[in-house]
Every structure is written in C-alpha cells, then in structure tokens.
Amino acid sequence: MSEFSLESPTEDAVDAPAAEGGRAAPAQPYLVLARKYRPTSFGDLIGQDAMVQTLANAISKDRIAHAFLMTGVRGVGKTSTARLIAKALNCIGPDGKGGPTIDPCGQCEPCRAIGEGRFIDVVEMDAASNTGVDDVREIIDASRYAAVSARYKIYIIDEVHMLSKNAFNALLKTLEEPPAHVKFIMATTEVGKVPVTVLSRTQRFDLKRIPAERLAQHFGEIAAKEGAEIEPDALKLIAGAAEGSVRDGLSLLDQAIAHGSGAITAEAVRGMLGLSDRNRTRDLLARILEGDSKGALGELNAQYTLGVGPDMALEALLETVHSITRMQVGADVDLVTSADGKQKLAEWADQLSASVLHRFWQLLLKGLEEVKRGTMALQTAEMAILRLIHAAQMPDPGALLKALDGAAASSAQAAPAEAPAATAAPTALASPAQAHPAPPRQPVFQGLPKSYDQLLDFFVKAEPKVEAWLHDQVACVGFSETELVLSGRAHDERVRELREEVRREFGVDLSVRFEDVAGAATVQEQKEARAAAERQSVLDDPAVRRVMDIFPAAQLIEYDLTGTEDADGAGVSAHSTQRNAL
Template structure:
C-alpha cells in the first residue's frame, strides 16, 4: 500500500512534501497541466490570503466542533472548490495502518487524500448545481445520503454554485440539511450568496473567502516562476496581479499565457501587449492632459495607445483606476506607502492629490464610469472613448450648484458659458476651457493661472489677495460674518498658511464644520478654491492668545514706567485696565465718528472680556 501511494503521488509536482520518483526510461511523456491545476493547494498551509478561515477551521477540528454543513462564498478563483476538497480530505484523513482522525494537519498524504484532491473518490461527490438544479436531483441526494460510505469515514457532498438550485430544490434539501445522518457532511460553494435562501444559510457555517491582496499574489506568482524556472520582472507580475483582481486562478491562467507569449523572460511590455493594457506612465500622461483641458493632446495620446494595441475600454478603465488612486492618496496620504504602487504612481499620483480638489476627482470618476458603459456598447469604441475625453476636459470646471445659484442671483448666469464667464470670452487654444489643472479646481493659487485664462474669471468676480490669517479675519469682518470671525480668533491654531492652502489645529470646543465653512467662505469672498484642513500637528497661538499676550506686554511696560509707578504708589488699590497705542487710537477715532453703528474696527480683535471697556486707570 505504501509503494502504491508514493508512486501515485510522485507525478504530482504541485503537492508539497513529496520527491518525484525517477520516471521509467520508456514511459510516455506526461501531458502538460496548466499552472492553475499543477499548483492547486492540497492542504490548508498552501492556501493564501484566507488566514481567518484557516484559523477558524483549525480550532474547530482541534476542539471536535465539526458542523454538518459549510457554506463557502467569494468571487471566482479565490479557492472555494479547492477549500471544499481540502475539507473533505481533512474529514476523511486516515493513515495506512487504519489510524487517524479528522484533522487539519495534512502535511502527509493519507490513503484517501490523493483521490479526494483529484476529485475522483467514491465517497466524495462533487455536484454541479447549474446542471443538477431540480427537485429530482435533490431527491436522489436525499435517498443516497442514508447509506454509509464505502471506504472513507464520511460521505461528503460538495455542491458547487449552489445558488443555481431552484426554489423547490432548496426546499427539498432543508430537512436533510438540518438533520443529516452522522456519516454525511455537506459543503456548498457559491459566488452569489444573496441568491441562497436564508433557510439554507441558517443551517450552514458560513465562510467568506476574500480576494487575495495584490502584494501577496505577486509573491505567490514569483514563487511559482522560480519553481518553473521562468524569469519574470516584478512589474510584470504586478500587472498580472492587478489584472487578476484578487483571483488566484485568474492570475495563474494569465501567468501561463504570459510564459507562452514571452517565450523567455516575462517583461512588462509582454504582459501589456498580451492583455491589451496601456502603459501605466502613458495613462498618467493622459490623465494630466485631460485635467489641463488640452483636448488635442488627449485625443492624440488615446489614438497612439489605440494604435499600439490598447483597448479603449481598458484605457478608460485604467484612467478611472488612476482617478480612484489619486482620490485615495488625497484622503489617505498613508496609501503612498503601498508597495504595489510603482514610482510613477507614487510620485505623480501624490502630486495630483495635492493639486486637484475632491469635486473634480469625484466628477471625473462619475463621467468615466458612465463613459466606460457607453464605449462597451458603441460600434466604434475608440470614437466613443474620444468623446468621453472631450466631455471630461470640458466638464472639469463646471460650477457647483451653489455657484450656479449665485450666478443666477447675480444675473451673470443668463449670458455665461459653462465656467461662469461670459460666453463671448476667449477660449484656450485647445478648447478645454478653464479646466482642472489650469484654473479653479487647483488647490487655490499653488499654481497660479495664466493671465489669459484668469481674465474671464476676473470679469465675473474680482480676486482678493489673502496673505495671512489676519487678512482672513479682516475679510470676515468686512462681510460682517461675526460667528466666523470669533471662531478664527478663538479656535484656530495656525500650522501652515500659504495662498490657497490653510492648515491648522483647533482648540477644544471648536465647531466640527469650521474647515468646511472657512473653505466655502473663502471661495465666495476671493473667487478661488482653498484647501482648508484640520491637522493633528501642534499649531501656534490663536489670534486671541496673541492679542492677550500683547496686551499683557503693554501693561507690563506701562507698569514699569516711572510716571505710572508714581500714580500707583500714590493711590493704593489702583490698577491698569487698558493700554493702547496712541497711533492706533488716533487712526480709529475718525472711523468711529463717521458711523455710530459701524462694526468693530478691524484692527482690534473681538473679545468677550470681563474687564470694563474704558481707557485709563480705575481708582
């Protein structure tokens, strides 16, 4: 029995722990087996990316808490059927001397293991629910399950794509599934878990198999390439992993095809040409020219990629993927540490994340999603893709709803174009308008607009220069926004201030919407888009704290003056209430006299002091 088992397993190079036996000299050549079958996992240690499930099953087998049915769900190629076979092997593990018990320690093959893994054991029945989905098929299972297994410990039924069963078939299964014979176990696999009735789910122990992480998939592919003696670039394997979308079987199928396509070392260009993928750097170039509104360059780049063999649908899909990456880098800067990102994605994606607003990125994503569907349905996909790029370039600077309402209220909307400027205003040479990387959606003036493109914007609303937080407070005072002015002076600890970008930390009790409110007000007051962010870094003193420190300094200086000292000594109990700069008081006097109901002077912060509000000394 030992010799037969070893000989039977010796031609399985995908099984760990077995040395291949020398083949007979006149043996027929072994037929080629695709990588997905050759390296199919044979035990739980071979499974990748499913650590939570493996841990749960291991603990369950160790404790003897083995349920009568499992439900395995997940996308295609993540290992549902393979896991089912490993479970059947674990249930029926038996050594050559007849010993053994259900276990997850399957490093060595038992007497039933090879047949179970290859799907040809008499007591482990694999049923395709897509072609056996009727009540009669389930009735046959119900009748057969009562009989004891022929040679194994358990009779195991593996039902693949179980969601394909009809409603009647599911109902016929319920009683057997709830109270099966002690020698029977059921393992269900499905990609559509929502189509499985809850009455069936409640009788099973459910495991959701996850998509395999791209970095883990690259390591797996690299190990297989070494085992096969194939040299492959890491970037080529990363492209294969991205194309597989977390499916191990898909990645191995693509790798199998890439080995045949390259006929040598697998290069990134080989994978791109084989799958019709566009160069990642060229996708980023296309994204940049679209955001700049350079339609001519965008159409030329798309046509060049199409002539090189790239599918227009794939180009737009990659463009949408890069848009998502930029959005993610903007919201989660730690994503730059992702090892699956190449140098171009990390550097240029981070730059775009700093320069583009969420509004532009979200709109680009929506237009691309709609455009991909249109391109798939079009008779001439490349033409449809070109029109998508045209829409992207022109729509990048459309006004938001609040801007559109303000235009209508101001009377400028009736005669304005898509960007709020008069329709007769000159357009850029490319026809793209004031687009994302050229005008408003850029994070303010970090990249100033060209004068020719800023002119139409100036016709609609003059730009206001803001160079410091004090200027922002002055703007709030000018527009009589008392609430915001108080918050600016009391709650903001400045960290970074530059044109178009404000970063600050906040004091306890600050409004949660302070950054959003300030960004909206600055855009309304200055005509530019500002990035206003609350950061965790420790900021400086608030304007109120600075003013109070200055007040204390003036009082300390005044108290040290000989004349003031003499007065304080002459009148015990007297104290200094306020000390003002005579020049500032002189400049404020005419303004106070000109309008009795004028708002508080901009040079003086607004405070809620408990001290009496008069000058001089309190006797």
C-alpha cells in the same frame, strides 16, 4: 499524477524508458498551473487564515458541523477547501490509526483516493448540470446508508445556487438532520441566490479575496518552481489583473510564461493584458489639464492604433484620477506605479483641488458608460476627452465665490462714511406700510390689545379661523380701543366671532366697519413684499451680480443675511446653482 499535487511531475516520470521494447514512455500531458498547484493541505491555502483556524478548533474539539457552505468570488479556493475538509475528516494517518485532523497526512488510502477523485465515500455533484429534484433525491436516498470505507460519507455540491427551488426544498430536511455519518459541503459564488432556509442550516465561511501583495509573492514562488524569470513589476501586474482570484492569476501567469518564453517583463505582460501604458496615460492627462485638445486627441488615437480600446483608455484615466485622490488624502497608491509616476501624481495632488478631481471622476464615469453603450467607441471617447478639457479650463465655483466675497468685503471697507445713507435703498422697494416695522408681538395682554398685531396674536389661540381671515384676506386701515376699520372682503360670520370673543375676553363692544382703501395690503401681502424686497437687495449686491454675469444660467436658491452690516452686500452669503453645470 494527483490532481491536487503541489509538486511538478518528476523527470523520471516523464523521460523514463519503457521496461519492455526499449521505447520511451509517452510524455504526460501538460497540466495548467491552476491544477498543478492546487492546494493539497490547509497550509497551502493563502489568505484564508480565519477559516482554517475555525476548522482547526472545531476538529480538535470534536465540534464538527453537519453542513458547511463556502462562498466567495471565483478562484479563491471554495471547491479545494471542500476537498481538504473531506480529507481532514477521513484521514486515518500513515499507520491507519489516526482520527480527524486539520493536517491530513496525504499518505493514507483515503487521502490519496480523495486527492485522485476516486474515493467512493466522497461524492461531488455539479449543481449547474444537476439542478432537479431527482438529482437531489439520489443524494437523500444514498445518505441513509453508512460509508463504505470511510469515517464520513461526504457530499460536495458545487455551484449550489443553481439548484431549483423544488430541489432546495427536497434537500432541507436531510440537510438539517442528516445521519451522523454524513457531512454536506456546498460551494457557491452567488450566496444571495441560496434560500435563507438553507443558509440557516449550514455553517457559512466567506472566503476572502487574496490581497495583491500576497498574490504577487505566491506567483513569484510558483514561477521560480517553473524555472521562469519574471520581473517584480510583471508579477504586480498579474496580481492586480487577477482581482483577488488565485485561479485567474495562475491562468495569467501560465499565459505570461508562454508569451515570454521563460523571461517575462512588465512590458510584455502589459501588452498581453492589453493595458494602456501608464506613462502614456499620464501624458494624456497632462495634455487634458493643459487644455491641449489637439494633442489629447492625438494621444488617444495613438493608443487606439496600438490596440488600446477607448474604454481601456478611459478606465486608465479613471485609475490615474483615483490614484491622485488617494495621494491627496495621504493613502498609498497601487503597487505598480513607479517612483517617477508617484512623483508626478504627487505634483497633481498638490495642484488640483478635491472638487476638480471629483468633477473629473464623474465626467470620466459618464464618458465610460457612453463608450460602452454606444456604437462609435472612439468618437464617443474623443467627445468625452473634449468635455473633460472644457471642464478643466472652467473656474472652480467655490474658489470664485470666495474671491468675490473678498472683493466685496474690500469694497465695503473702502466705501465713504456717508454710505450708510444707502442702506435705505433695499427698503425703498417695499410698500410705504413697511417703512416702519411693526413692534414685536406680545403673547400676553393686559386689557384690550393696543395694536393690530397684538389682536392677531390673541386670536391665534382664541379663534384661529378669525386670525387666518384677519391675516390673509383683510387689511387693517384703522384700530382703536372701540373701533376696527378693515379694507377687503367682508365676512359676516368672522366679524360676529371676532366681536363675541373680544366682548367675552375684554368686556369691550368693538365696532367693526369696512372701507375701500386703495393700496391697503394684508399682513400676508406685506410679508411677501418684504421677502421680495430682501431678495432683490441680495440680487443687487455687486458680488452676486458678478457671479450672475459669469454664470448666466445661475439661480439664487437661498441666502443668509445674518450678520449683514450694510445694504450693498457686505456680509451677504448667497448660494447659487447652475443648470447644465459640470
């Protein structure tokens, strides 16, 4: 029987008696579904419509590339597609007069020989076991000779990424300019390991994962041909476990048919795959949300007794949290969830906030990583569950801050009319020099600057070094049109530069002298004192204090006093973070 045949062996072929001796012919060996239903035409390929359309147009317009590269995950039809291309290019039709076609007849000698793997002009090489230069050199030498009985000599190199670097280099020139009668078709699951020099010389096709809905339909058709009764939910489970691979799904279907003896239920498939029951997973999540530590650990251990691994239990919880999040944003959930399950997920989607779901997701991911990495899987999973319960009982920081802001606003509105007198409280923390803020700086002066701040503004452009000295190192204790009195460390060079600039710009001989004044603060020290007083006023706000009481390890990162109406905190927006937080 052809390896690619889509039809099952006929009863006549299996049970027909021998022509001589009256003895029954030996039964043919069983062929697994993945080989039995391998595509024999492009119409049998599922989920690869774009590639089939491209090849059909190329063949019909005689624009056939000299080299193809098929890439994709396991089991999506890379090698099968390569053999179909070989058939399409070498088909001669039932009458022997046909040309290349996207619909090979399957009856001519090239089609039948390629399907049976005995066509001399179609050479398959497994690059995983033939990785060296010598193996490639054989292909290069043989490619010089014309095809024996076909239109094209075709080389199919499977798992091409396994070739060595030297083997790739040896193949490059022939791959770029092969003889007209030679076509190369390569297949790989790891296209990232194929050198760019090879990729640039091929026509690349990325075979897609097959959608679960299409896989379930395909498996149902095959199960019907096999005479097996299978529940729709069982088909969905198998399609989901296949992860887009037809071959993986057919292997699972083969196993399910054997497991169920012809009648396949979703429960049997779930047990065969070792999946945690979804109802029990939802029960476990319900106990976690209720804070029932004993019940949650009991449910986890009950699933473990039934054969569900701790990592599988956490993965099932992750899947449930993901489904809730998808339902919360209005997306569809997976195919397997029942109507009752969807109703429960919808309830949780309404009750839980997005921040809680994201927190659960991160904690479960961390727990799953610990389970897989550690040596005590069950105990690690239990601790992850307890950590999740603790997180479920904690208040949402965002909602808490909103509630505290609302409470602060209410208390501000209820304050007595004389409350504005308290506005002086935050500024009381500042130094006396800050009681009256300096007038705004003016960039342009008419005559000698009238204030110390204006003098600093002048020196920002005139002599930045003098401005930096006046700003950071000395304090002004007196200023007039003829005299500047400073307190702090004298600097003869800076004093000379200051007087020369004032004399040159304003024609004034400014006198500079120094006095030791206790408590005199530089402009920089005044700014730092104001910032500290402002920060302290935020920390003294009642709403902020309540947050700090609830989260003792919290720190004030930033605050915004824009729109602040009073000093007791109304209108203050503070942001905090908590170390070791969830």
